[in-house]
Amino acid sequence: MAIEDLHKDIDKAWPIHLKRTRELLRIPSVSFTGEGIQESADALQEMVEKLGVKAGQFRASKKSHPLIYGHLDVDAKKTILLYGMYDVQPVGNLNEWDRPPFAASIVKKKGEDRLINRGVYNSKGSLAGSLLAIETMLDGNEMPVNVRFLLEGEEELGGRSLPEYVKKNKATLSKADAVFGFDYCENDQGVPVVTAGMKGCLYFDLIADGANQGGPPNEIHSGDAVWVKSPVWRLLKAVSTFVDDNQVPIVDGIWDDVKGPGREDRELIKALAKRIDMDAYKRNLGVDDFKFSGSKEELITKYMFEPSLNICGFEAGYNGVGTKTVLPSHAEVKIDIRLVPNMTVEGTVAKVMAHLKKRGFGDIKIRRYEDYPFSKIPASEDAVRSNIEALRYHGKEPEVWPMIAGSAPFYLFDQVLKIPWSGTALGRGGNAHAPNEYAVVSTMRDYEKSVITVLCKYGEADSRKR
Amino acid sequence: MAIEDLHKDIDKAWPIHLKRTRELLRIPSVSFTGEGIQESADALQEMVEKLGVKAGQFRASKKSHPLIYGHLDVDAKKTILLYGMYDVQPVGNLNEWDRPPFAASIVKKKGEDRLINRGVYNSKGSLAGSLLAIETMLDGNEMPVNVRFLLEGEEELGGRSLPEYVKKNKATLSKADAVFGFDYCENDQGVPVVTAGMKGCLYFDLIADGANQGGPPNEIHSGDAVWVKSPVWRLLKAVSTFVDDNQVPIVDGIWDDVKGPGREDRELIKALAKRIDMDAYKRNLGVDDFKFSGSKEELITKYMFEPSLNICGFEAGYNGVGTKTVLPSHAEVKIDIRLVPNMTVEGTVAKVMAHLKKRGFGDIKIRRYEDYPFSKIPASEDAVRSNIEALRYHGKEPEVWPMIAGSAPFYLFDQVLKIPWSGTALGRGGNAHAPNEYAVVSTMRDYEKSVITVLCKYGEADSRKR
Numbered sequence: 001m002a003i004e005d006l007h008k009d010i011d012k013a014w015p016i017h018l019k020r021t022r023e024l025l026r027i028p029s030v031s032f033t034g035e036g037i038q039e040s041a042d043a044l045q046e047m048v049e050k051l052g053v054k055a056g057q058f059r060a061s062k063k064s065h066p067l068i069y070g071h072l073d074v075d076a077k078k079t080i081l082l083y084g085m086y087d088v089q090p091v092g093n094l095n096e097w098d099r100p101p102f103a104a105s106i107v108k109k110k111g112e113d114r115l116i117n118r119g120v121y122n123s124k125g126s127l128a129g130s131l132l133a134i135e136t137m138l139d140g141n142e143m144p145v146n147v148r149f150l151l152e153g154e155e156e157l158g159g160r161s162l163p164e165y166v167k168k169n170k171a172t173l174s175k176a177d178a179v180f181g182f183d184y185c186e187n188d189q190g191v192p193v194v195t196a197g198m199k200g201c202l203y204f205d206l207i208a209d210g211a212n213q214g215g216p217p218n219e220i221h222s223g224d225a226v227w228v229k230s231p232v233w234r235l236l237k238a239v240s241t242f243v244d245d246n247q248v249p250i251v252d253g254i255w256d257d258v259k260g261p262g263r264e265d266r267e268l269i270k271a272l273a274k275r276i277d278m279d280a281y282k283r284n285l286g287v288d289d290f291k292f293s294g295s296k297e298e299l300i301t302k303y304m305f306e307p308s309l310n311i312c313g314f315e316a317g318y319n320g321v322g323t324k325t326v327l328p329s330h331a332e333v334k335i336d337i338r339l340v341p342n343m344t345v346e347g348t349v350a351k352v353m354a355h356l357k358k359r360g361f362g363d364i365k366i367r368r369y370e371d372y373p374f375s376k377i378p379a380s381e382d383a384v385r386s387n388i389e390a391l392r393y394h395g396k397e398p399e400v401w402p403m404i405a406g407s408a409p410f411y412l413f414d415q416v417l418k419i420p421w422s423g424t425a426l427g428r429g430g431n432a433h434a435p436n437e438y439a440v441v442s443t444m445r446d447y448e449k450s451v452i453t454v455l456c457k458y459g460e461a462d463s464r465k466r
Numbered sequence: 467m468a469i470e471d472l473h474k475d476i477d478k479a480w481p482i483h484l485k486r487t488r489e490l491l492r493i494p495s496v497s498f499t500g501e502g503i504q505e506s507a508d509a510l511q512e513m514v515e516k517l518g519v520k521a522g523q524f525r526a527s528k529k530s531h532p533l534i535y536g537h538l539d540v541d542a543k544k545t546i547l548l549y550g551m552y553d554v555q556p557v558g559n560l561n562e563w564d565r566p567p568f569a570a571s572i573v574k575k576k577g578e579d580r581l582i583n584r585g586v587y588n589s590k591g592s593l594a595g596s597l598l599a600i601e602t603m604l605d606g607n608e609m610p611v612n613v614r615f616l617l618e619g620e621e622e623l624g625g626r627s628l629p630e631y632v633k634k635n636k637a638t639l640s641k642a643d644a645v646f647g648f649d650y651c652e653n654d655q656g657v658p659v660v661t662a663g664m665k666g667c668l669y670f671d672l673i674a675d676g677a678n679q680g681g682p683p684n685e686i687h688s689g690d691a692v693w694v695k696s697p698v699w700r701l702l703k704a705v706s707t708f709v710d711d712n713q714v715p716i717v718d719g720i721w722d723d724v725k726g727p728g729r730e731d732r733e734l735i736k737a738l739a740k741r742i743d744m745d746a747y748k749r750n751l752g753v754d755d756f757k758f759s760g761s762k763e764e765l766i767t768k769y770m771f772e773p774s775l776n777i778c779g780f781e782a783g784y785n786g787v788g789t790k791t792v793l794p795s796h797a798e799v800k801i802d803i804r805l806v807p808n809m810t811v812e813g814t815v816a817k818v819m820a821h822l823k824k825r826g827f828g829d830i831k832i833r834r835y836e837d838y839p840f841s842k843i844p845a846s847e848d849a850v851r852s853n854i855e856a857l858r859y860h861g862k863e864p865e866v867w868p869m870i871a872g873s874a875p876f877y878l879f880d881q882v883l884k885i886p887w888s889g890t891a892l893g894r895g896g897n898a899h900a901p902n903e904y905a906v907v908s909t910m911r912d913y914e915k916s917v918i919t920v921l922c923k924y925g926e927a928d929s930r931k932r
Contacts, residue, residue, distance in 0.1 A: 222778060236706055237706055285682055312792050326779075
């Protein structure tokens, strides 16, 4: 039986695989500073080429971080795209790390060996593991699918290289059958989480400036506030109309396109509600209560299928120690709106701006960023079903979430290329974007085995080629 | 004629006076850092002692900046308190200064010699000039009033030394007839402005924290905003109820104590309206329009006798470059409310907190600072009348403002000691709290002469001892 043999090969090769994973992790690849990005990209390209693939690097512009691409053709019936990311967050305050962030140290904690390194969990550890799993399958002469690699270095930046590469190579890439992007997907209880949808993320700044409203172009003495209008009040009054007292979005028309869960979603939610411990979820977040009361099912449904409108940051005037009596000339707010089916990025922006204009806030300007629409595939897709079957093969019954509130640019796959995506694998870690980011070493080995299982199951599955 | 003789003495002594003023200005006395404070205090004490006065230094605590006090008793019928301040604002960005901020350089600009130095306008230049004017009067054997000196070094900090000294020495100080604090009071058109009232200033921070509302005690992923309440929204929603769409305060009950102008105020406003160029005022502020429309009289009345509620600063979450998708756990706003007769500091705070509590925002905390109630004296007081007469003597018809929107702790004089205050003098300068703070050298000489004139006029006036 091929799967079992391949798993045994992983066990045999594990010391080498762990060593090679640590070597990759020790090369920094900090998205915001660019530190180590090129060296990491070159090391990854070498790993891909070791699979017998001619690989290359693509950049949207000179300043972009390279995307590694390549095509492994084993003459299999099906072709997958393998999505991965090699860029990582900055390390932050070094003093908060128990070990240096790029030393790939292994330490014992809570009775398990943990590998500590920036990016090991999000997501360079699993990326290395995917490539090593494929290498093992090739060595075992049991490669069930062809693979096109899409390994980006701008995930943390929301860069242009992946979308531009996908759009430029749409004809070729859309011939693939599915996309897999394998992460360490076990939660704290060791339950793997299968995701079949992600909310979109619309992020923008709104800016009120005295110069745009016939008001003070520079900071003035606050005594004049008695007769001079402040851009801070304008922005605050404008933005406060975006949500109701329960902080639910009420931008004019924002609910028009909200579709809510379908039949399949409702069934999955029903099953999920039986398994999820909401108190543990609240404890993790540190909150006493949610915005809403209701059954678990009702809460989860809102979580998945309602939009949120959140203030990520607000800044105006003097915020140092003590007092400064000024009427500021400028105020900015950073907002993210999580988009659910069938909200669109541009439709939502238009609604926000119309909402402001209607209330006399036409002077407030918007600053845009790279946005993601939502991304959603039926849980009945072969890619997802093979994934679930594979996890069951490993004795784990996964939670299947039809939607999560996180976002990634997977619309490129299901909306642009029109192919489904999946990618739950074993593996457990934590502290993404935080100090002491880690992965549990034993689960990193399980991860490689589960990637093999998924690809084998998917290779066997009766594909409905779309 | 004594006044004319004394003015001639000023002309004769001017080169020495300018030199001594520059010497004082060259000693920094930065309130926030304490740089040069002690050296400045000692130099000032020496100047006061040169008048034949035994002077001393008072501190509210070890960390306080000293207040210089002393009693000049010339056996005159009347005694005044001379208020002055010797602390200055930080210099800010050195690159924005045309000359070093403590070099007391004299440069030609717009056809006039300007002395550039931090504090020359606000208010160490005039303080030195006051002492030198008194020295000239003593030398001329024409000192018409006794003087108790109150020269503080914490005006820019809102420190405790002045209020504590005044309260501790209330019995003695309240026997004085009036307080004079002479500044360079000519506006850009060379018109001296007499002030007979100042709004109070209530300054506080409001703080919303997840930990106080059963919400997230730490920053969390913004995807969870769909069901987790944000302290940023809470603070924003709470504060947005403080003013109406025209940014007029509507805190519950805040207008209850607002008294509006009296008969004398209305007359002064009528006279002022004829002289003030509102377009120039707007141009100076850089605003196209005020909050209100109406006649000049109506606008000035609102400016003087209505409270303002202003946001000096607002800060929450991530405000750096680009995007960070977080639900912040903490938000703070800095607010100042300008208090008009008969609003009180504690009454207003109580109204703000009750307003919040009534709307379910009882979790929002307040951080207090040193506050000033309003301060107001009748323009018919001898001190003010002598001041106006003196300016007319110099050929200047002053604008008399019954109230300004600026604030100073002069309630200590009219409310605690129950004596009137005044202190308009000639002199013109600019850029207080900004780079290239300056005073026009020729007007610094006029200043000393006008101080002499005011004190002589006041010494002669028929005092109604209170």
